[in-house]
Amino acid sequence: MERKQPVLTGITVALVGFGGSFAVVVAGLQAVGATADQAASGLIALCIAQALGMLYLAYRYRRPLTLAWSTPGAALMVTTGQVDGGWSAAVGAFVVVGGLILVTALWPWLGRTVASIPRPIAQAMLAGVLFSLCLAPVRAVVEDPLWIAPLILLWLLLFRWVPAWSAPVVFLAALVLISVEAPWGSFSGADFLPRLEPVMPEFTIGALLGLALPLYLVTMASQNVPGSAVISSYGYEVPWRASLTVTGLGTTAGAVVGGHAVNLAAITAALAASPESHQDPHQRWRAAATAGWAYLVLAGAAAALVLLVSHGRPGLVETVAGLALLSTLGASLSAAVSEESSRIPAAATFLIAASGVTVFGIGAAFWALAGGMVLWAVLARPKAAA
Template sequence: MGGSDVAAIETPAYPKNIWPAVVAGILTAFVGYASSFTVVLQGLQAVGATPGQATSGLIAVGTAMGFAAIVLALRYRMPISIAWSTPGAALLASTGAVAGGFEAACGAFIACGVMIVIAGLWKPFGKLVSSIPAVLANAMLAGVLFGLCIAPFHAIAQIPDLALPVVLAWAVMARLKRLYAVPVAVLVAVIALIISGVPDFSVRGSFWPQVELVTPSFSWNAIFGIGLPLFLVTMASQNIPGLAVLRAFDYHPPASPLFVSTGIASLLSVPFGGYTVNLAAITAALCAAPEAHPDPSKRYIAAVVAGTVYVAFGAFAGVAASFISVSPPILIQAVAGLALLGAFGSAMSGALQNPSEREAAVITFVATASGMSIGGIGSAFWGLVAGGFVMALHRWRKAA
């Protein structure tokens, strides 16, 4: 075999056309936005945001994750995808309003962003977070998601004429092409609402994207009830899996700068009502897989395009928020629940995989799903505390 043949084998002739990466980036942004923007708006309003503040927050967090994706993908020439924390938004929806209102919630968002930055800069802190048992983190996440995941069934009972077509469309599309199931469900929900004549858009000006400044306030109740659980959920269900997805496709970016960058992007979005951005987990595979481009060195283009489209979607945030504000809340919760069923299944599987730790995981799940609040601190924190106590007691008894 000649030298030229060896060179041809070692350096494959990849096509120079970047169109597949562009298409993959557009698809990533569409799926990421359409499948979970309802969860984000639901979560922000649940912790006290007005419709205007929720819209502003959607614009801010979408812009933050878009620019973060563009910067990181160009910096490392890797398909590093950024997303908002969908499980984090579900956490907000299940936690509800806190003392101090949305301003206190924004203070908790700042605390979460600072902790993400510290996790990237200070290795002992990052190791401490990583030492939290995965079964407890998964059980807490499952408890957070549970309330929204049962919403589709409540919606079928309350408004079957609207909810049933949405759920059926999701189920059929999930069987054919799961990636498009939630966007199709969103589209069917919009069509069903228009046909039924439910929307009554009396304020056309709300269609235009507008940002509102929020002055954060700080309280220990909000920090422990929202900030700390939001940080743990973001790290356990987004950042760490996001790195794993990249490594599965043979991309090995340094973790520390990624955490610091997403933490800073999160902090920059908070004054406008935004919350947490992080590494994408599910949609990351769309940019990193061979379908995005046969040449691994060109797949970063998909992440850049996705970030650009995320920023552009900010112009439609007003329309999305206006439509949701005049729609039946239970229907919006149902669509959000459908978007989170996969995450719920993965979390439950991870929580119950070890029989010796199953009891602690169940305690964590039940306590978190209960929605209890003690001292103004939400159930996600107390679920983790209860499960951790049971696990420590079991390990102590076993050692004794």
Template sequence: MSARPPHRGQSSEAVLAGVISAVVGFSSSFAVVLAGLTAVGASPAEAGSGVAILCLTMGLGCVLFSWRFRMPVTMAWSTPGAALLATTAAPEGGFATAVGAFVLTGVLILLTGLFRPLAVLVSRIPPAIASAMLAGVLLPLCVAPFLSLAQTPLVIGPLVLTWLVLLRLAPRWAVPGALAAAVVVMGFSGTFGTLDVASLQPRLTWTAPEFSWDVAVAIALPLYVVTMTSQNIPGVTVLASFGYPAPMRSALVYTGAATSLGAPVGGHAINLAAISAALAAGPEAGPDPARRWLAGVTCGLVYLLLGPLSPAVAAASDAAPAGLLAAVAGLALIATFASSAGTALSSETTRVPAAVTFLVAASGVVVAGVGAAFWALIAGLVVDRVIKGHRPGE
């Protein structure tokens, strides 16, 4: 009898942790996903459909994997991947060719789970160079809130102020708080009165994928690399830090297949959760690690509930004052930028290659129709190899 109350308490803590994980994960980065999909040519309806299918596939993955393996396996959309898309010019063939690139990204992730040599190849990319590429991609997005603040202080000011206050008092809720401030600004600006009720209905929009080598190199390959190095690999590390052996192979097969199948309705990529994974796998989910799998299941169920709301979220975002949601996205990515930049420049032996990677990625240069993220990765690897080639014993 005495063991039952703690058991119930453990379950309630795990459920609450799962709810927080999903709500924070969604609210702190959905603006980034919308910005990314819009940048590569998605209409508001297509972007809303993309967010919806991402919520459904990652929610289903959370439930299935947490239940099957009895550990808090949480999945998420690729926020770094969405940030990469947000700095990519719309492909020549429109959103259909971007969808084709998403399909290829999913195939690459799936193959990584099936064939160990591909996973080994990805793991050999120096972490400093991968982080530098991500930091360079994020820089323009992180600058956006402060540029908009100078241009429209009355619109952006409440977001930045709320974010700053919560960063001091409750850091986990800083970005959701900024989003709440954005909703208040939208209300005062009359945004919600302009919405068409028909655009708020839950629906999935089909886009037949088209394939292009240029777009595959410009979008699919960088999206795959940044999703693997910035999400999947750190996600495994987070779970391991709490004593859980992540089912890496099956997770890659599922997320790869789900990415490819979800691409025609707008989803860009899903993966193992990294930062938000700690909320479901850590002590916040209760003192007994064997019961924390409930947090993963709950997180997935909340994502499944959030999916149908995505079209309404996308429509409201499209009608918001200019720069408002971009500011939310930029504030959401500052912590990721700081972490990536710190990793990129922390080691003296890879500092110069990482700096070159960062600068090329931040430059936005486009060569032969291929964007800066790909060329940044190539430039960093070349500089790294040149420097190592001059070191005895390497």
């Protein structure tokens, strides 16, 4: 049984990672202009990029290095909405994010610059981005209580006893509900086959400042940095440059077919790196490798899942996404206001990000970060130095 444990853990990593935030990624891609087919293409690209990256890192370094798509980045896209230039400009922003991650791998000073952003400001921006998504279950249960209330109750029970499986199981329950009403007669076999939809990237100032820059910062600050910390906490040295090179290449390659960002896993990283994966730390890399193979299988099912989700009644998928992100929202809010000296800058950052405003074609996340940094320099730093 001990020999099989890394395999079972790896499958669990893939299922939890995929099912726990699938709805967020689909909602994010469609919010910035993707059609259902283009969103499916992006999801397939993300799965393949993660899979190949994990397989390379696991076999090359023999460490449980797991990858994931940027869930906070997907939530950011929901808040940002369509940028100047539409879907092709969003794809251009994804390409830029991949390039920035590669630059970070080559020049560590860029990573240090990102890490120097005050944690309360970064976490407040993330909380503001997540706010509207986490409101979705509240709005949906008021408008459609018979369908939404059972999902919320199921999530609550699962989160109480098996929190890691709460989001994936609720996602499966939502798929069952969608299947009941799905127009099966209008589907053909080809609709369920995985296919990639290449897009010629377009680069606009609004997309670069309003989407690419915040997406890069959120991915680094909320995924790569904490992901590295989680893996290191179990005694493994993270090959930082190699990890960023792999995720940067994966992001860039996947961008042209709709993938938004690939990064080190933060939440599921502990599953593969912990003793539950295997008592021998030198064998836990097999869990990451198995997760890679599992993601290749999931890539084949992505088109069918997106097709089903696109026929769900209003509020159903948004509820799944909001519930999946609720604990992340709570953690972000707690980190943002934990220090008294930074509460005003953090609160202002949160409000600007949550407002969803667009100024000069640039989304709220950028203005939240800019405004928060100004207030931090004026209010928080002098107090800290006093």
